[in-house]
Amino acid sequence: MNYLNLFIVAIRSLFKNKVRTFLTMLGIIIGVASVIAMLAIGQGSRDSIERQIQEMGSNVIMIFPGASYRGGVASAAGTAVSLEMDDVNAIRDECPSVKYISPVARASAQVIAGANNWNTQIYGIYPEYFDIRSLKVENGELFNDADARRGTKVCLLGKTVVDNLFGEDVDPVGMKIRIRNVPFRVIGVVQPKGQSGMGSDQDDVIYAPFNTVQRRLRGATTKIQQIYISAISEEYSSKAQEEIDQLLRQRKHVAQNDDPPYRIRTQQEILRMLTSTSQTMIVLLASIAGISLIVGGIGIMNIMLVSVTERTREIGLRMAVGARGRDILRQFLLEAVLLSLLGGLMGIALGIFSSRMFVSLLNWPVTVTSYSVFLAFLFSTIVGVFFGWYPARKAARLIPMDALRYE
Amino acid sequence: MEKKKIISVHGITKVFDMGAVKVHALRGVDLDIYEGEFTAIMGPSGSGKSTFMNILGCLDLPTSGDYFLDGVDVRTLTRDQLAHLRNRKIGFVFQTFNLLARTSALENVELPLFYNREIRKKERLERAMESLKMVGLERWADHLPNQLSGGQQQRVAIARALVNNPVIMLADEPTGNLDTRTSFEVMEIFQNLNNRGITIGLVTHEADISKFAYRNVIFRDGRIHQEIAVKNRKIATDELAKLPAEDDFIEEQEVL
Numbered sequence: 001m002n003y004l005n006l007f008i009v010a011i012r013s014l015f016k017n018k019v020r021t022f023l024t025m026l027g028i029i030i031g032v033a034s035v036i037a038m039l040a041i042g043q044g045s046r047d048s049i050e051r052q053i054q055e056m057g058s059n060v061i062m063i064f065p066g067a068s069y070r071g072g073v074a075s076a077a078g079t080a081v082s083l084e085m086d087d088v089n090a091i092r093d094e095c096p097s098v099k100y101i102s103p104v105a106r107a108s109a110q111v112i113a114g115a116n117n118w119n120t121q122i123y124g125i126y127p128e129y130f131d132i133r134s135l136k137v138e139n140g141e142l143f144n145d146a147d148a149r150r151g152t153k154v155c156l157l158g159k160t161v162v163d164n165l166f167g168e169d170v171d172p173v174g175m176k177i178r179i180r181n182v183p184f185r186v187i188g189v190v191q192p193k194g195q196s197g198m199g200s201d202q203d204d205v206i207y208a209p210f211n212t213v214q215r216r217l218r219g220a221t222t223k224i225q226q227i228y229i230s231a232i233s234e235e236y237s238s239k240a241q242e243e244i245d246q247l248l249r250q251r252k253h254v255a256q257n258d259d260p261p262y263r264i265r266t267q268q269e270i271l272r273m274l275t276s277t278s279q280t281m282i283v284l285l286a287s288i289a290g291i292s293l294i295v296g297g298i299g300i301m302n303i304m305l306v307s308v309t310e311r312t313r314e315i316g317l318r319m320a321v322g323a324r325g326r327d328i329l330r331q332f333l334l335e336a337v338l339l340s341l342l343g344g345l346m347g348i349a350l351g352i353f354s355s356r357m358f359v360s361l362l363n364w365p366v367t368v369t370s371y372s373v374f375l376a377f378l379f380s381t382i383v384g385v386f387f388g389w390y391p392a393r394k395a396a397r398l399i400p401m402d403a404l405r406y407e
Numbered sequence: 408m409e410k411k412k413i414i415s416v417h418g419i420t421k422v423f424d425m426g427a428v429k430v431h432a433l434r435g436v437d438l439d440i441y442e443g444e445f446t447a448i449m450g451p452s453g454s455g456k457s458t459f460m461n462i463l464g465c466l467d468l469p470t471s472g473d474y475f476l477d478g479v480d481v482r483t484l485t486r487d488q489l490a491h492l493r494n495r496k497i498g499f500v501f502q503t504f505n506l507l508a509r510t511s512a513l514e515n516v517e518l519p520l521f522y523n524r525e526i527r528k529k530e531r532l533e534r535a536m537e538s539l540k541m542v543g544l545e546r547w548a549d550h551l552p553n554q555l556s557g558g559q560q561q562r563v564a565i566a567r568a569l570v571n572n573p574v575i576m577l578a579d580e581p582t583g584n585l586d587t588r589t590s591f592e593v594m595e596i597f598q599n600l601n602n603r604g605i606t607i608g609l610v611t612h613e614a615d616i617s618k619f620a621y622r623n624v625i626f627r628d629g630r631i632h633q634e635i636a637v638k639n640r641k642i643a644t645d646e647l648a649k650l651p652a653e654d655d656f657i658e659e660q661e662v663l
Binding site: 002005011016123313315316317318319320322323324325326327356400401404 | 418461466467486487490491493494499501502504507509518519521522523524567571
């Protein structure tokens with residue numbers, strides 16, 4: 001029997017029991033749809049992490065002072081060598097792959113403006129920090145390098161801080177605020193950035209000149225908490241990391257084999273760390289969905305076994321007029337594959353539809369990839385062949401006489 | 408000129424293993440059927456005549472003994488080769504018609520040709536239509552089995568058995584589910600086919616049906632009890648004419 005005829009026979013027999021066919025397919029439909037939706041949710045959250053890491057800035061490299069870990073064992077705290085402003089200048093002068101560099105001094109403080117007060121983070125920075133993090137001044141202007149060095153008492157406010165200290169729709173530029181009783185003049189408002197990948201509000205922040213924060217809010221220390229660097233391009237970020245590491249080893253007298261008393265993290269590394277978590281989630285979700293696909297496959301096997309039993313006489317007749325075992329095998333296998341394939345197609349449609357619903361109703365980041373659609377399609381076909389095989393073989397092995405006599 | 412031997416069986420036995428008991432359905436049967444013959448196999452139920460017919464039709468294998476069909480040693484064939492043999496050399500007609508439900512008469516007739524890869528669609532349709540014409544059902548080609556009367560269904564089944572130009576047509580109680588008039592109509596078709604040279608083997612337990620054949624083989628307890636040449640062979644066309652006029656014609660009109 002040629003394939004066109006087999007196809008017609010299979011389609012006809014599926015249409016003969018529409019309700020049963022649909023219910024059987026439902027298992028596959030749900031399985032495939034959940035695989036697609038789960039992969040879409042996983043991929044979506046991954047994309048959104050990636051986007052948020054990108055929003056951190058361009059080709060960001062961060063240096064943290066302090067002991068690093070090796071094999072889970074921390075070096076003694078006293079071994080930590082602090083980073084100083086000289087190190088920043090040295091990196092700026094001697095590392096060709098570094099484009100921007102800014103030390104960061106962070107303090108948490110109570111901020112007062114008139115009758116309102118608010119607790120927030122104050123970042124002491126050099127103007128280049130805005131280039132590194134792709135921050136923009138929405139209103140007013142940024143202080144310059146001289147201000148950062150001198151320790152001028154000016155600041156720029158994030159949107160959340162403005163809202164809490166002055167109320168919405170108020171332009172705070174030119175107004176005075178007090179940070180831990182030190183008066184600051186507001187010279188600008190920073191363009192809102194929204195939530196970070198970790199869920200914190202990136203607009204709940206005040207930016208002030210680096211030395212102002214070091215001296216006034218951190219007890220006149222010279223130790224630097226963190227250094228933000230931007231490599232000249234993404235390809236150069238690991239080269240920059242290497243250059244910085246070599247320079248700092250030399251300056252801090254750290255042997256090549258020893259753990260340095262600082263950590264250098266590139267944006268790519270942070271991205272990798274975060275996405276590996278979401279990767280685990282994707283695998284978990286997809287395997288649960290995959291199990292439902294297998295359950296759907298068992299449903300197909302069940303119905304195909306019923307179908308073989310029901311149509312035993314038909315099988316007997318076909319054999320009596322010359323069908324070989326393999327003709328019967330093909331007929332039932334094709335039926336099972338069609339069943340799962342049709343279910344697969346409907347499942348893909350349902351999966352894409354429900355992914356859209358996640359986006360529009362729950363505002364979840366969801367991305368349907370062609371790869372997941374292909375995977376679901378492939379799997380539903382494999383399920384059809386796998387679970388259709390046994391019933392089809394059972395049919396093919398019948399003895400014509402027994403099949404014809406079957407009541 | 409000597410006639411060709413279509414079927415030649417020697418010492419055929421068939422034992423059904425029913426677990427506790429072994430049922431000896433055939434206890435050694437020898438029979439030859441020559442080209443163009445019309446043989447009726449008779450006997451009471453349980454005499455092994457249906458089992459014998461199934462073995463002749465290659466639907467079942469004998470426990471022992473030799474079976475040559477058109478010169479082919481059936482006992483040496485694989486399952487696939489048996490399927491091929493059924494497809495090319497045998498036309499089988501069942502008591503219960505065994506038509507595919509929800510499938511048109513024409514497609515039911517086409518069925519054996521679907522399993523013959525050498526035949527293309529055009530030829531398949533032509534031959535199926537030709538077969539339907541031979542049983543007088545060309546106008547019912549598009550009808551589904553449940554739209555046909557029992558006699559018409561059996562005629563479709565005969566057309567299906569004819570479509571592959573078999574060397575022998577075998578029928579297992581073809582009139583068992585039919586009334587007298589339709590039985591005679593079916594026998595008329597068999598006689599017409601036989602007149603065209605088609606070899607026919609037929610199982611029946613009705614004595615009047617066996618009178619349409621040339622030769623009667625009577626089974627008893629798994630053996631051939633008696634073989635007789637039919638005297639006063641009946642002609643179905645004449646018998647039909649003798650039947651009181653009935654409304655069978657009107658019935659067909661309704662179906663149409």
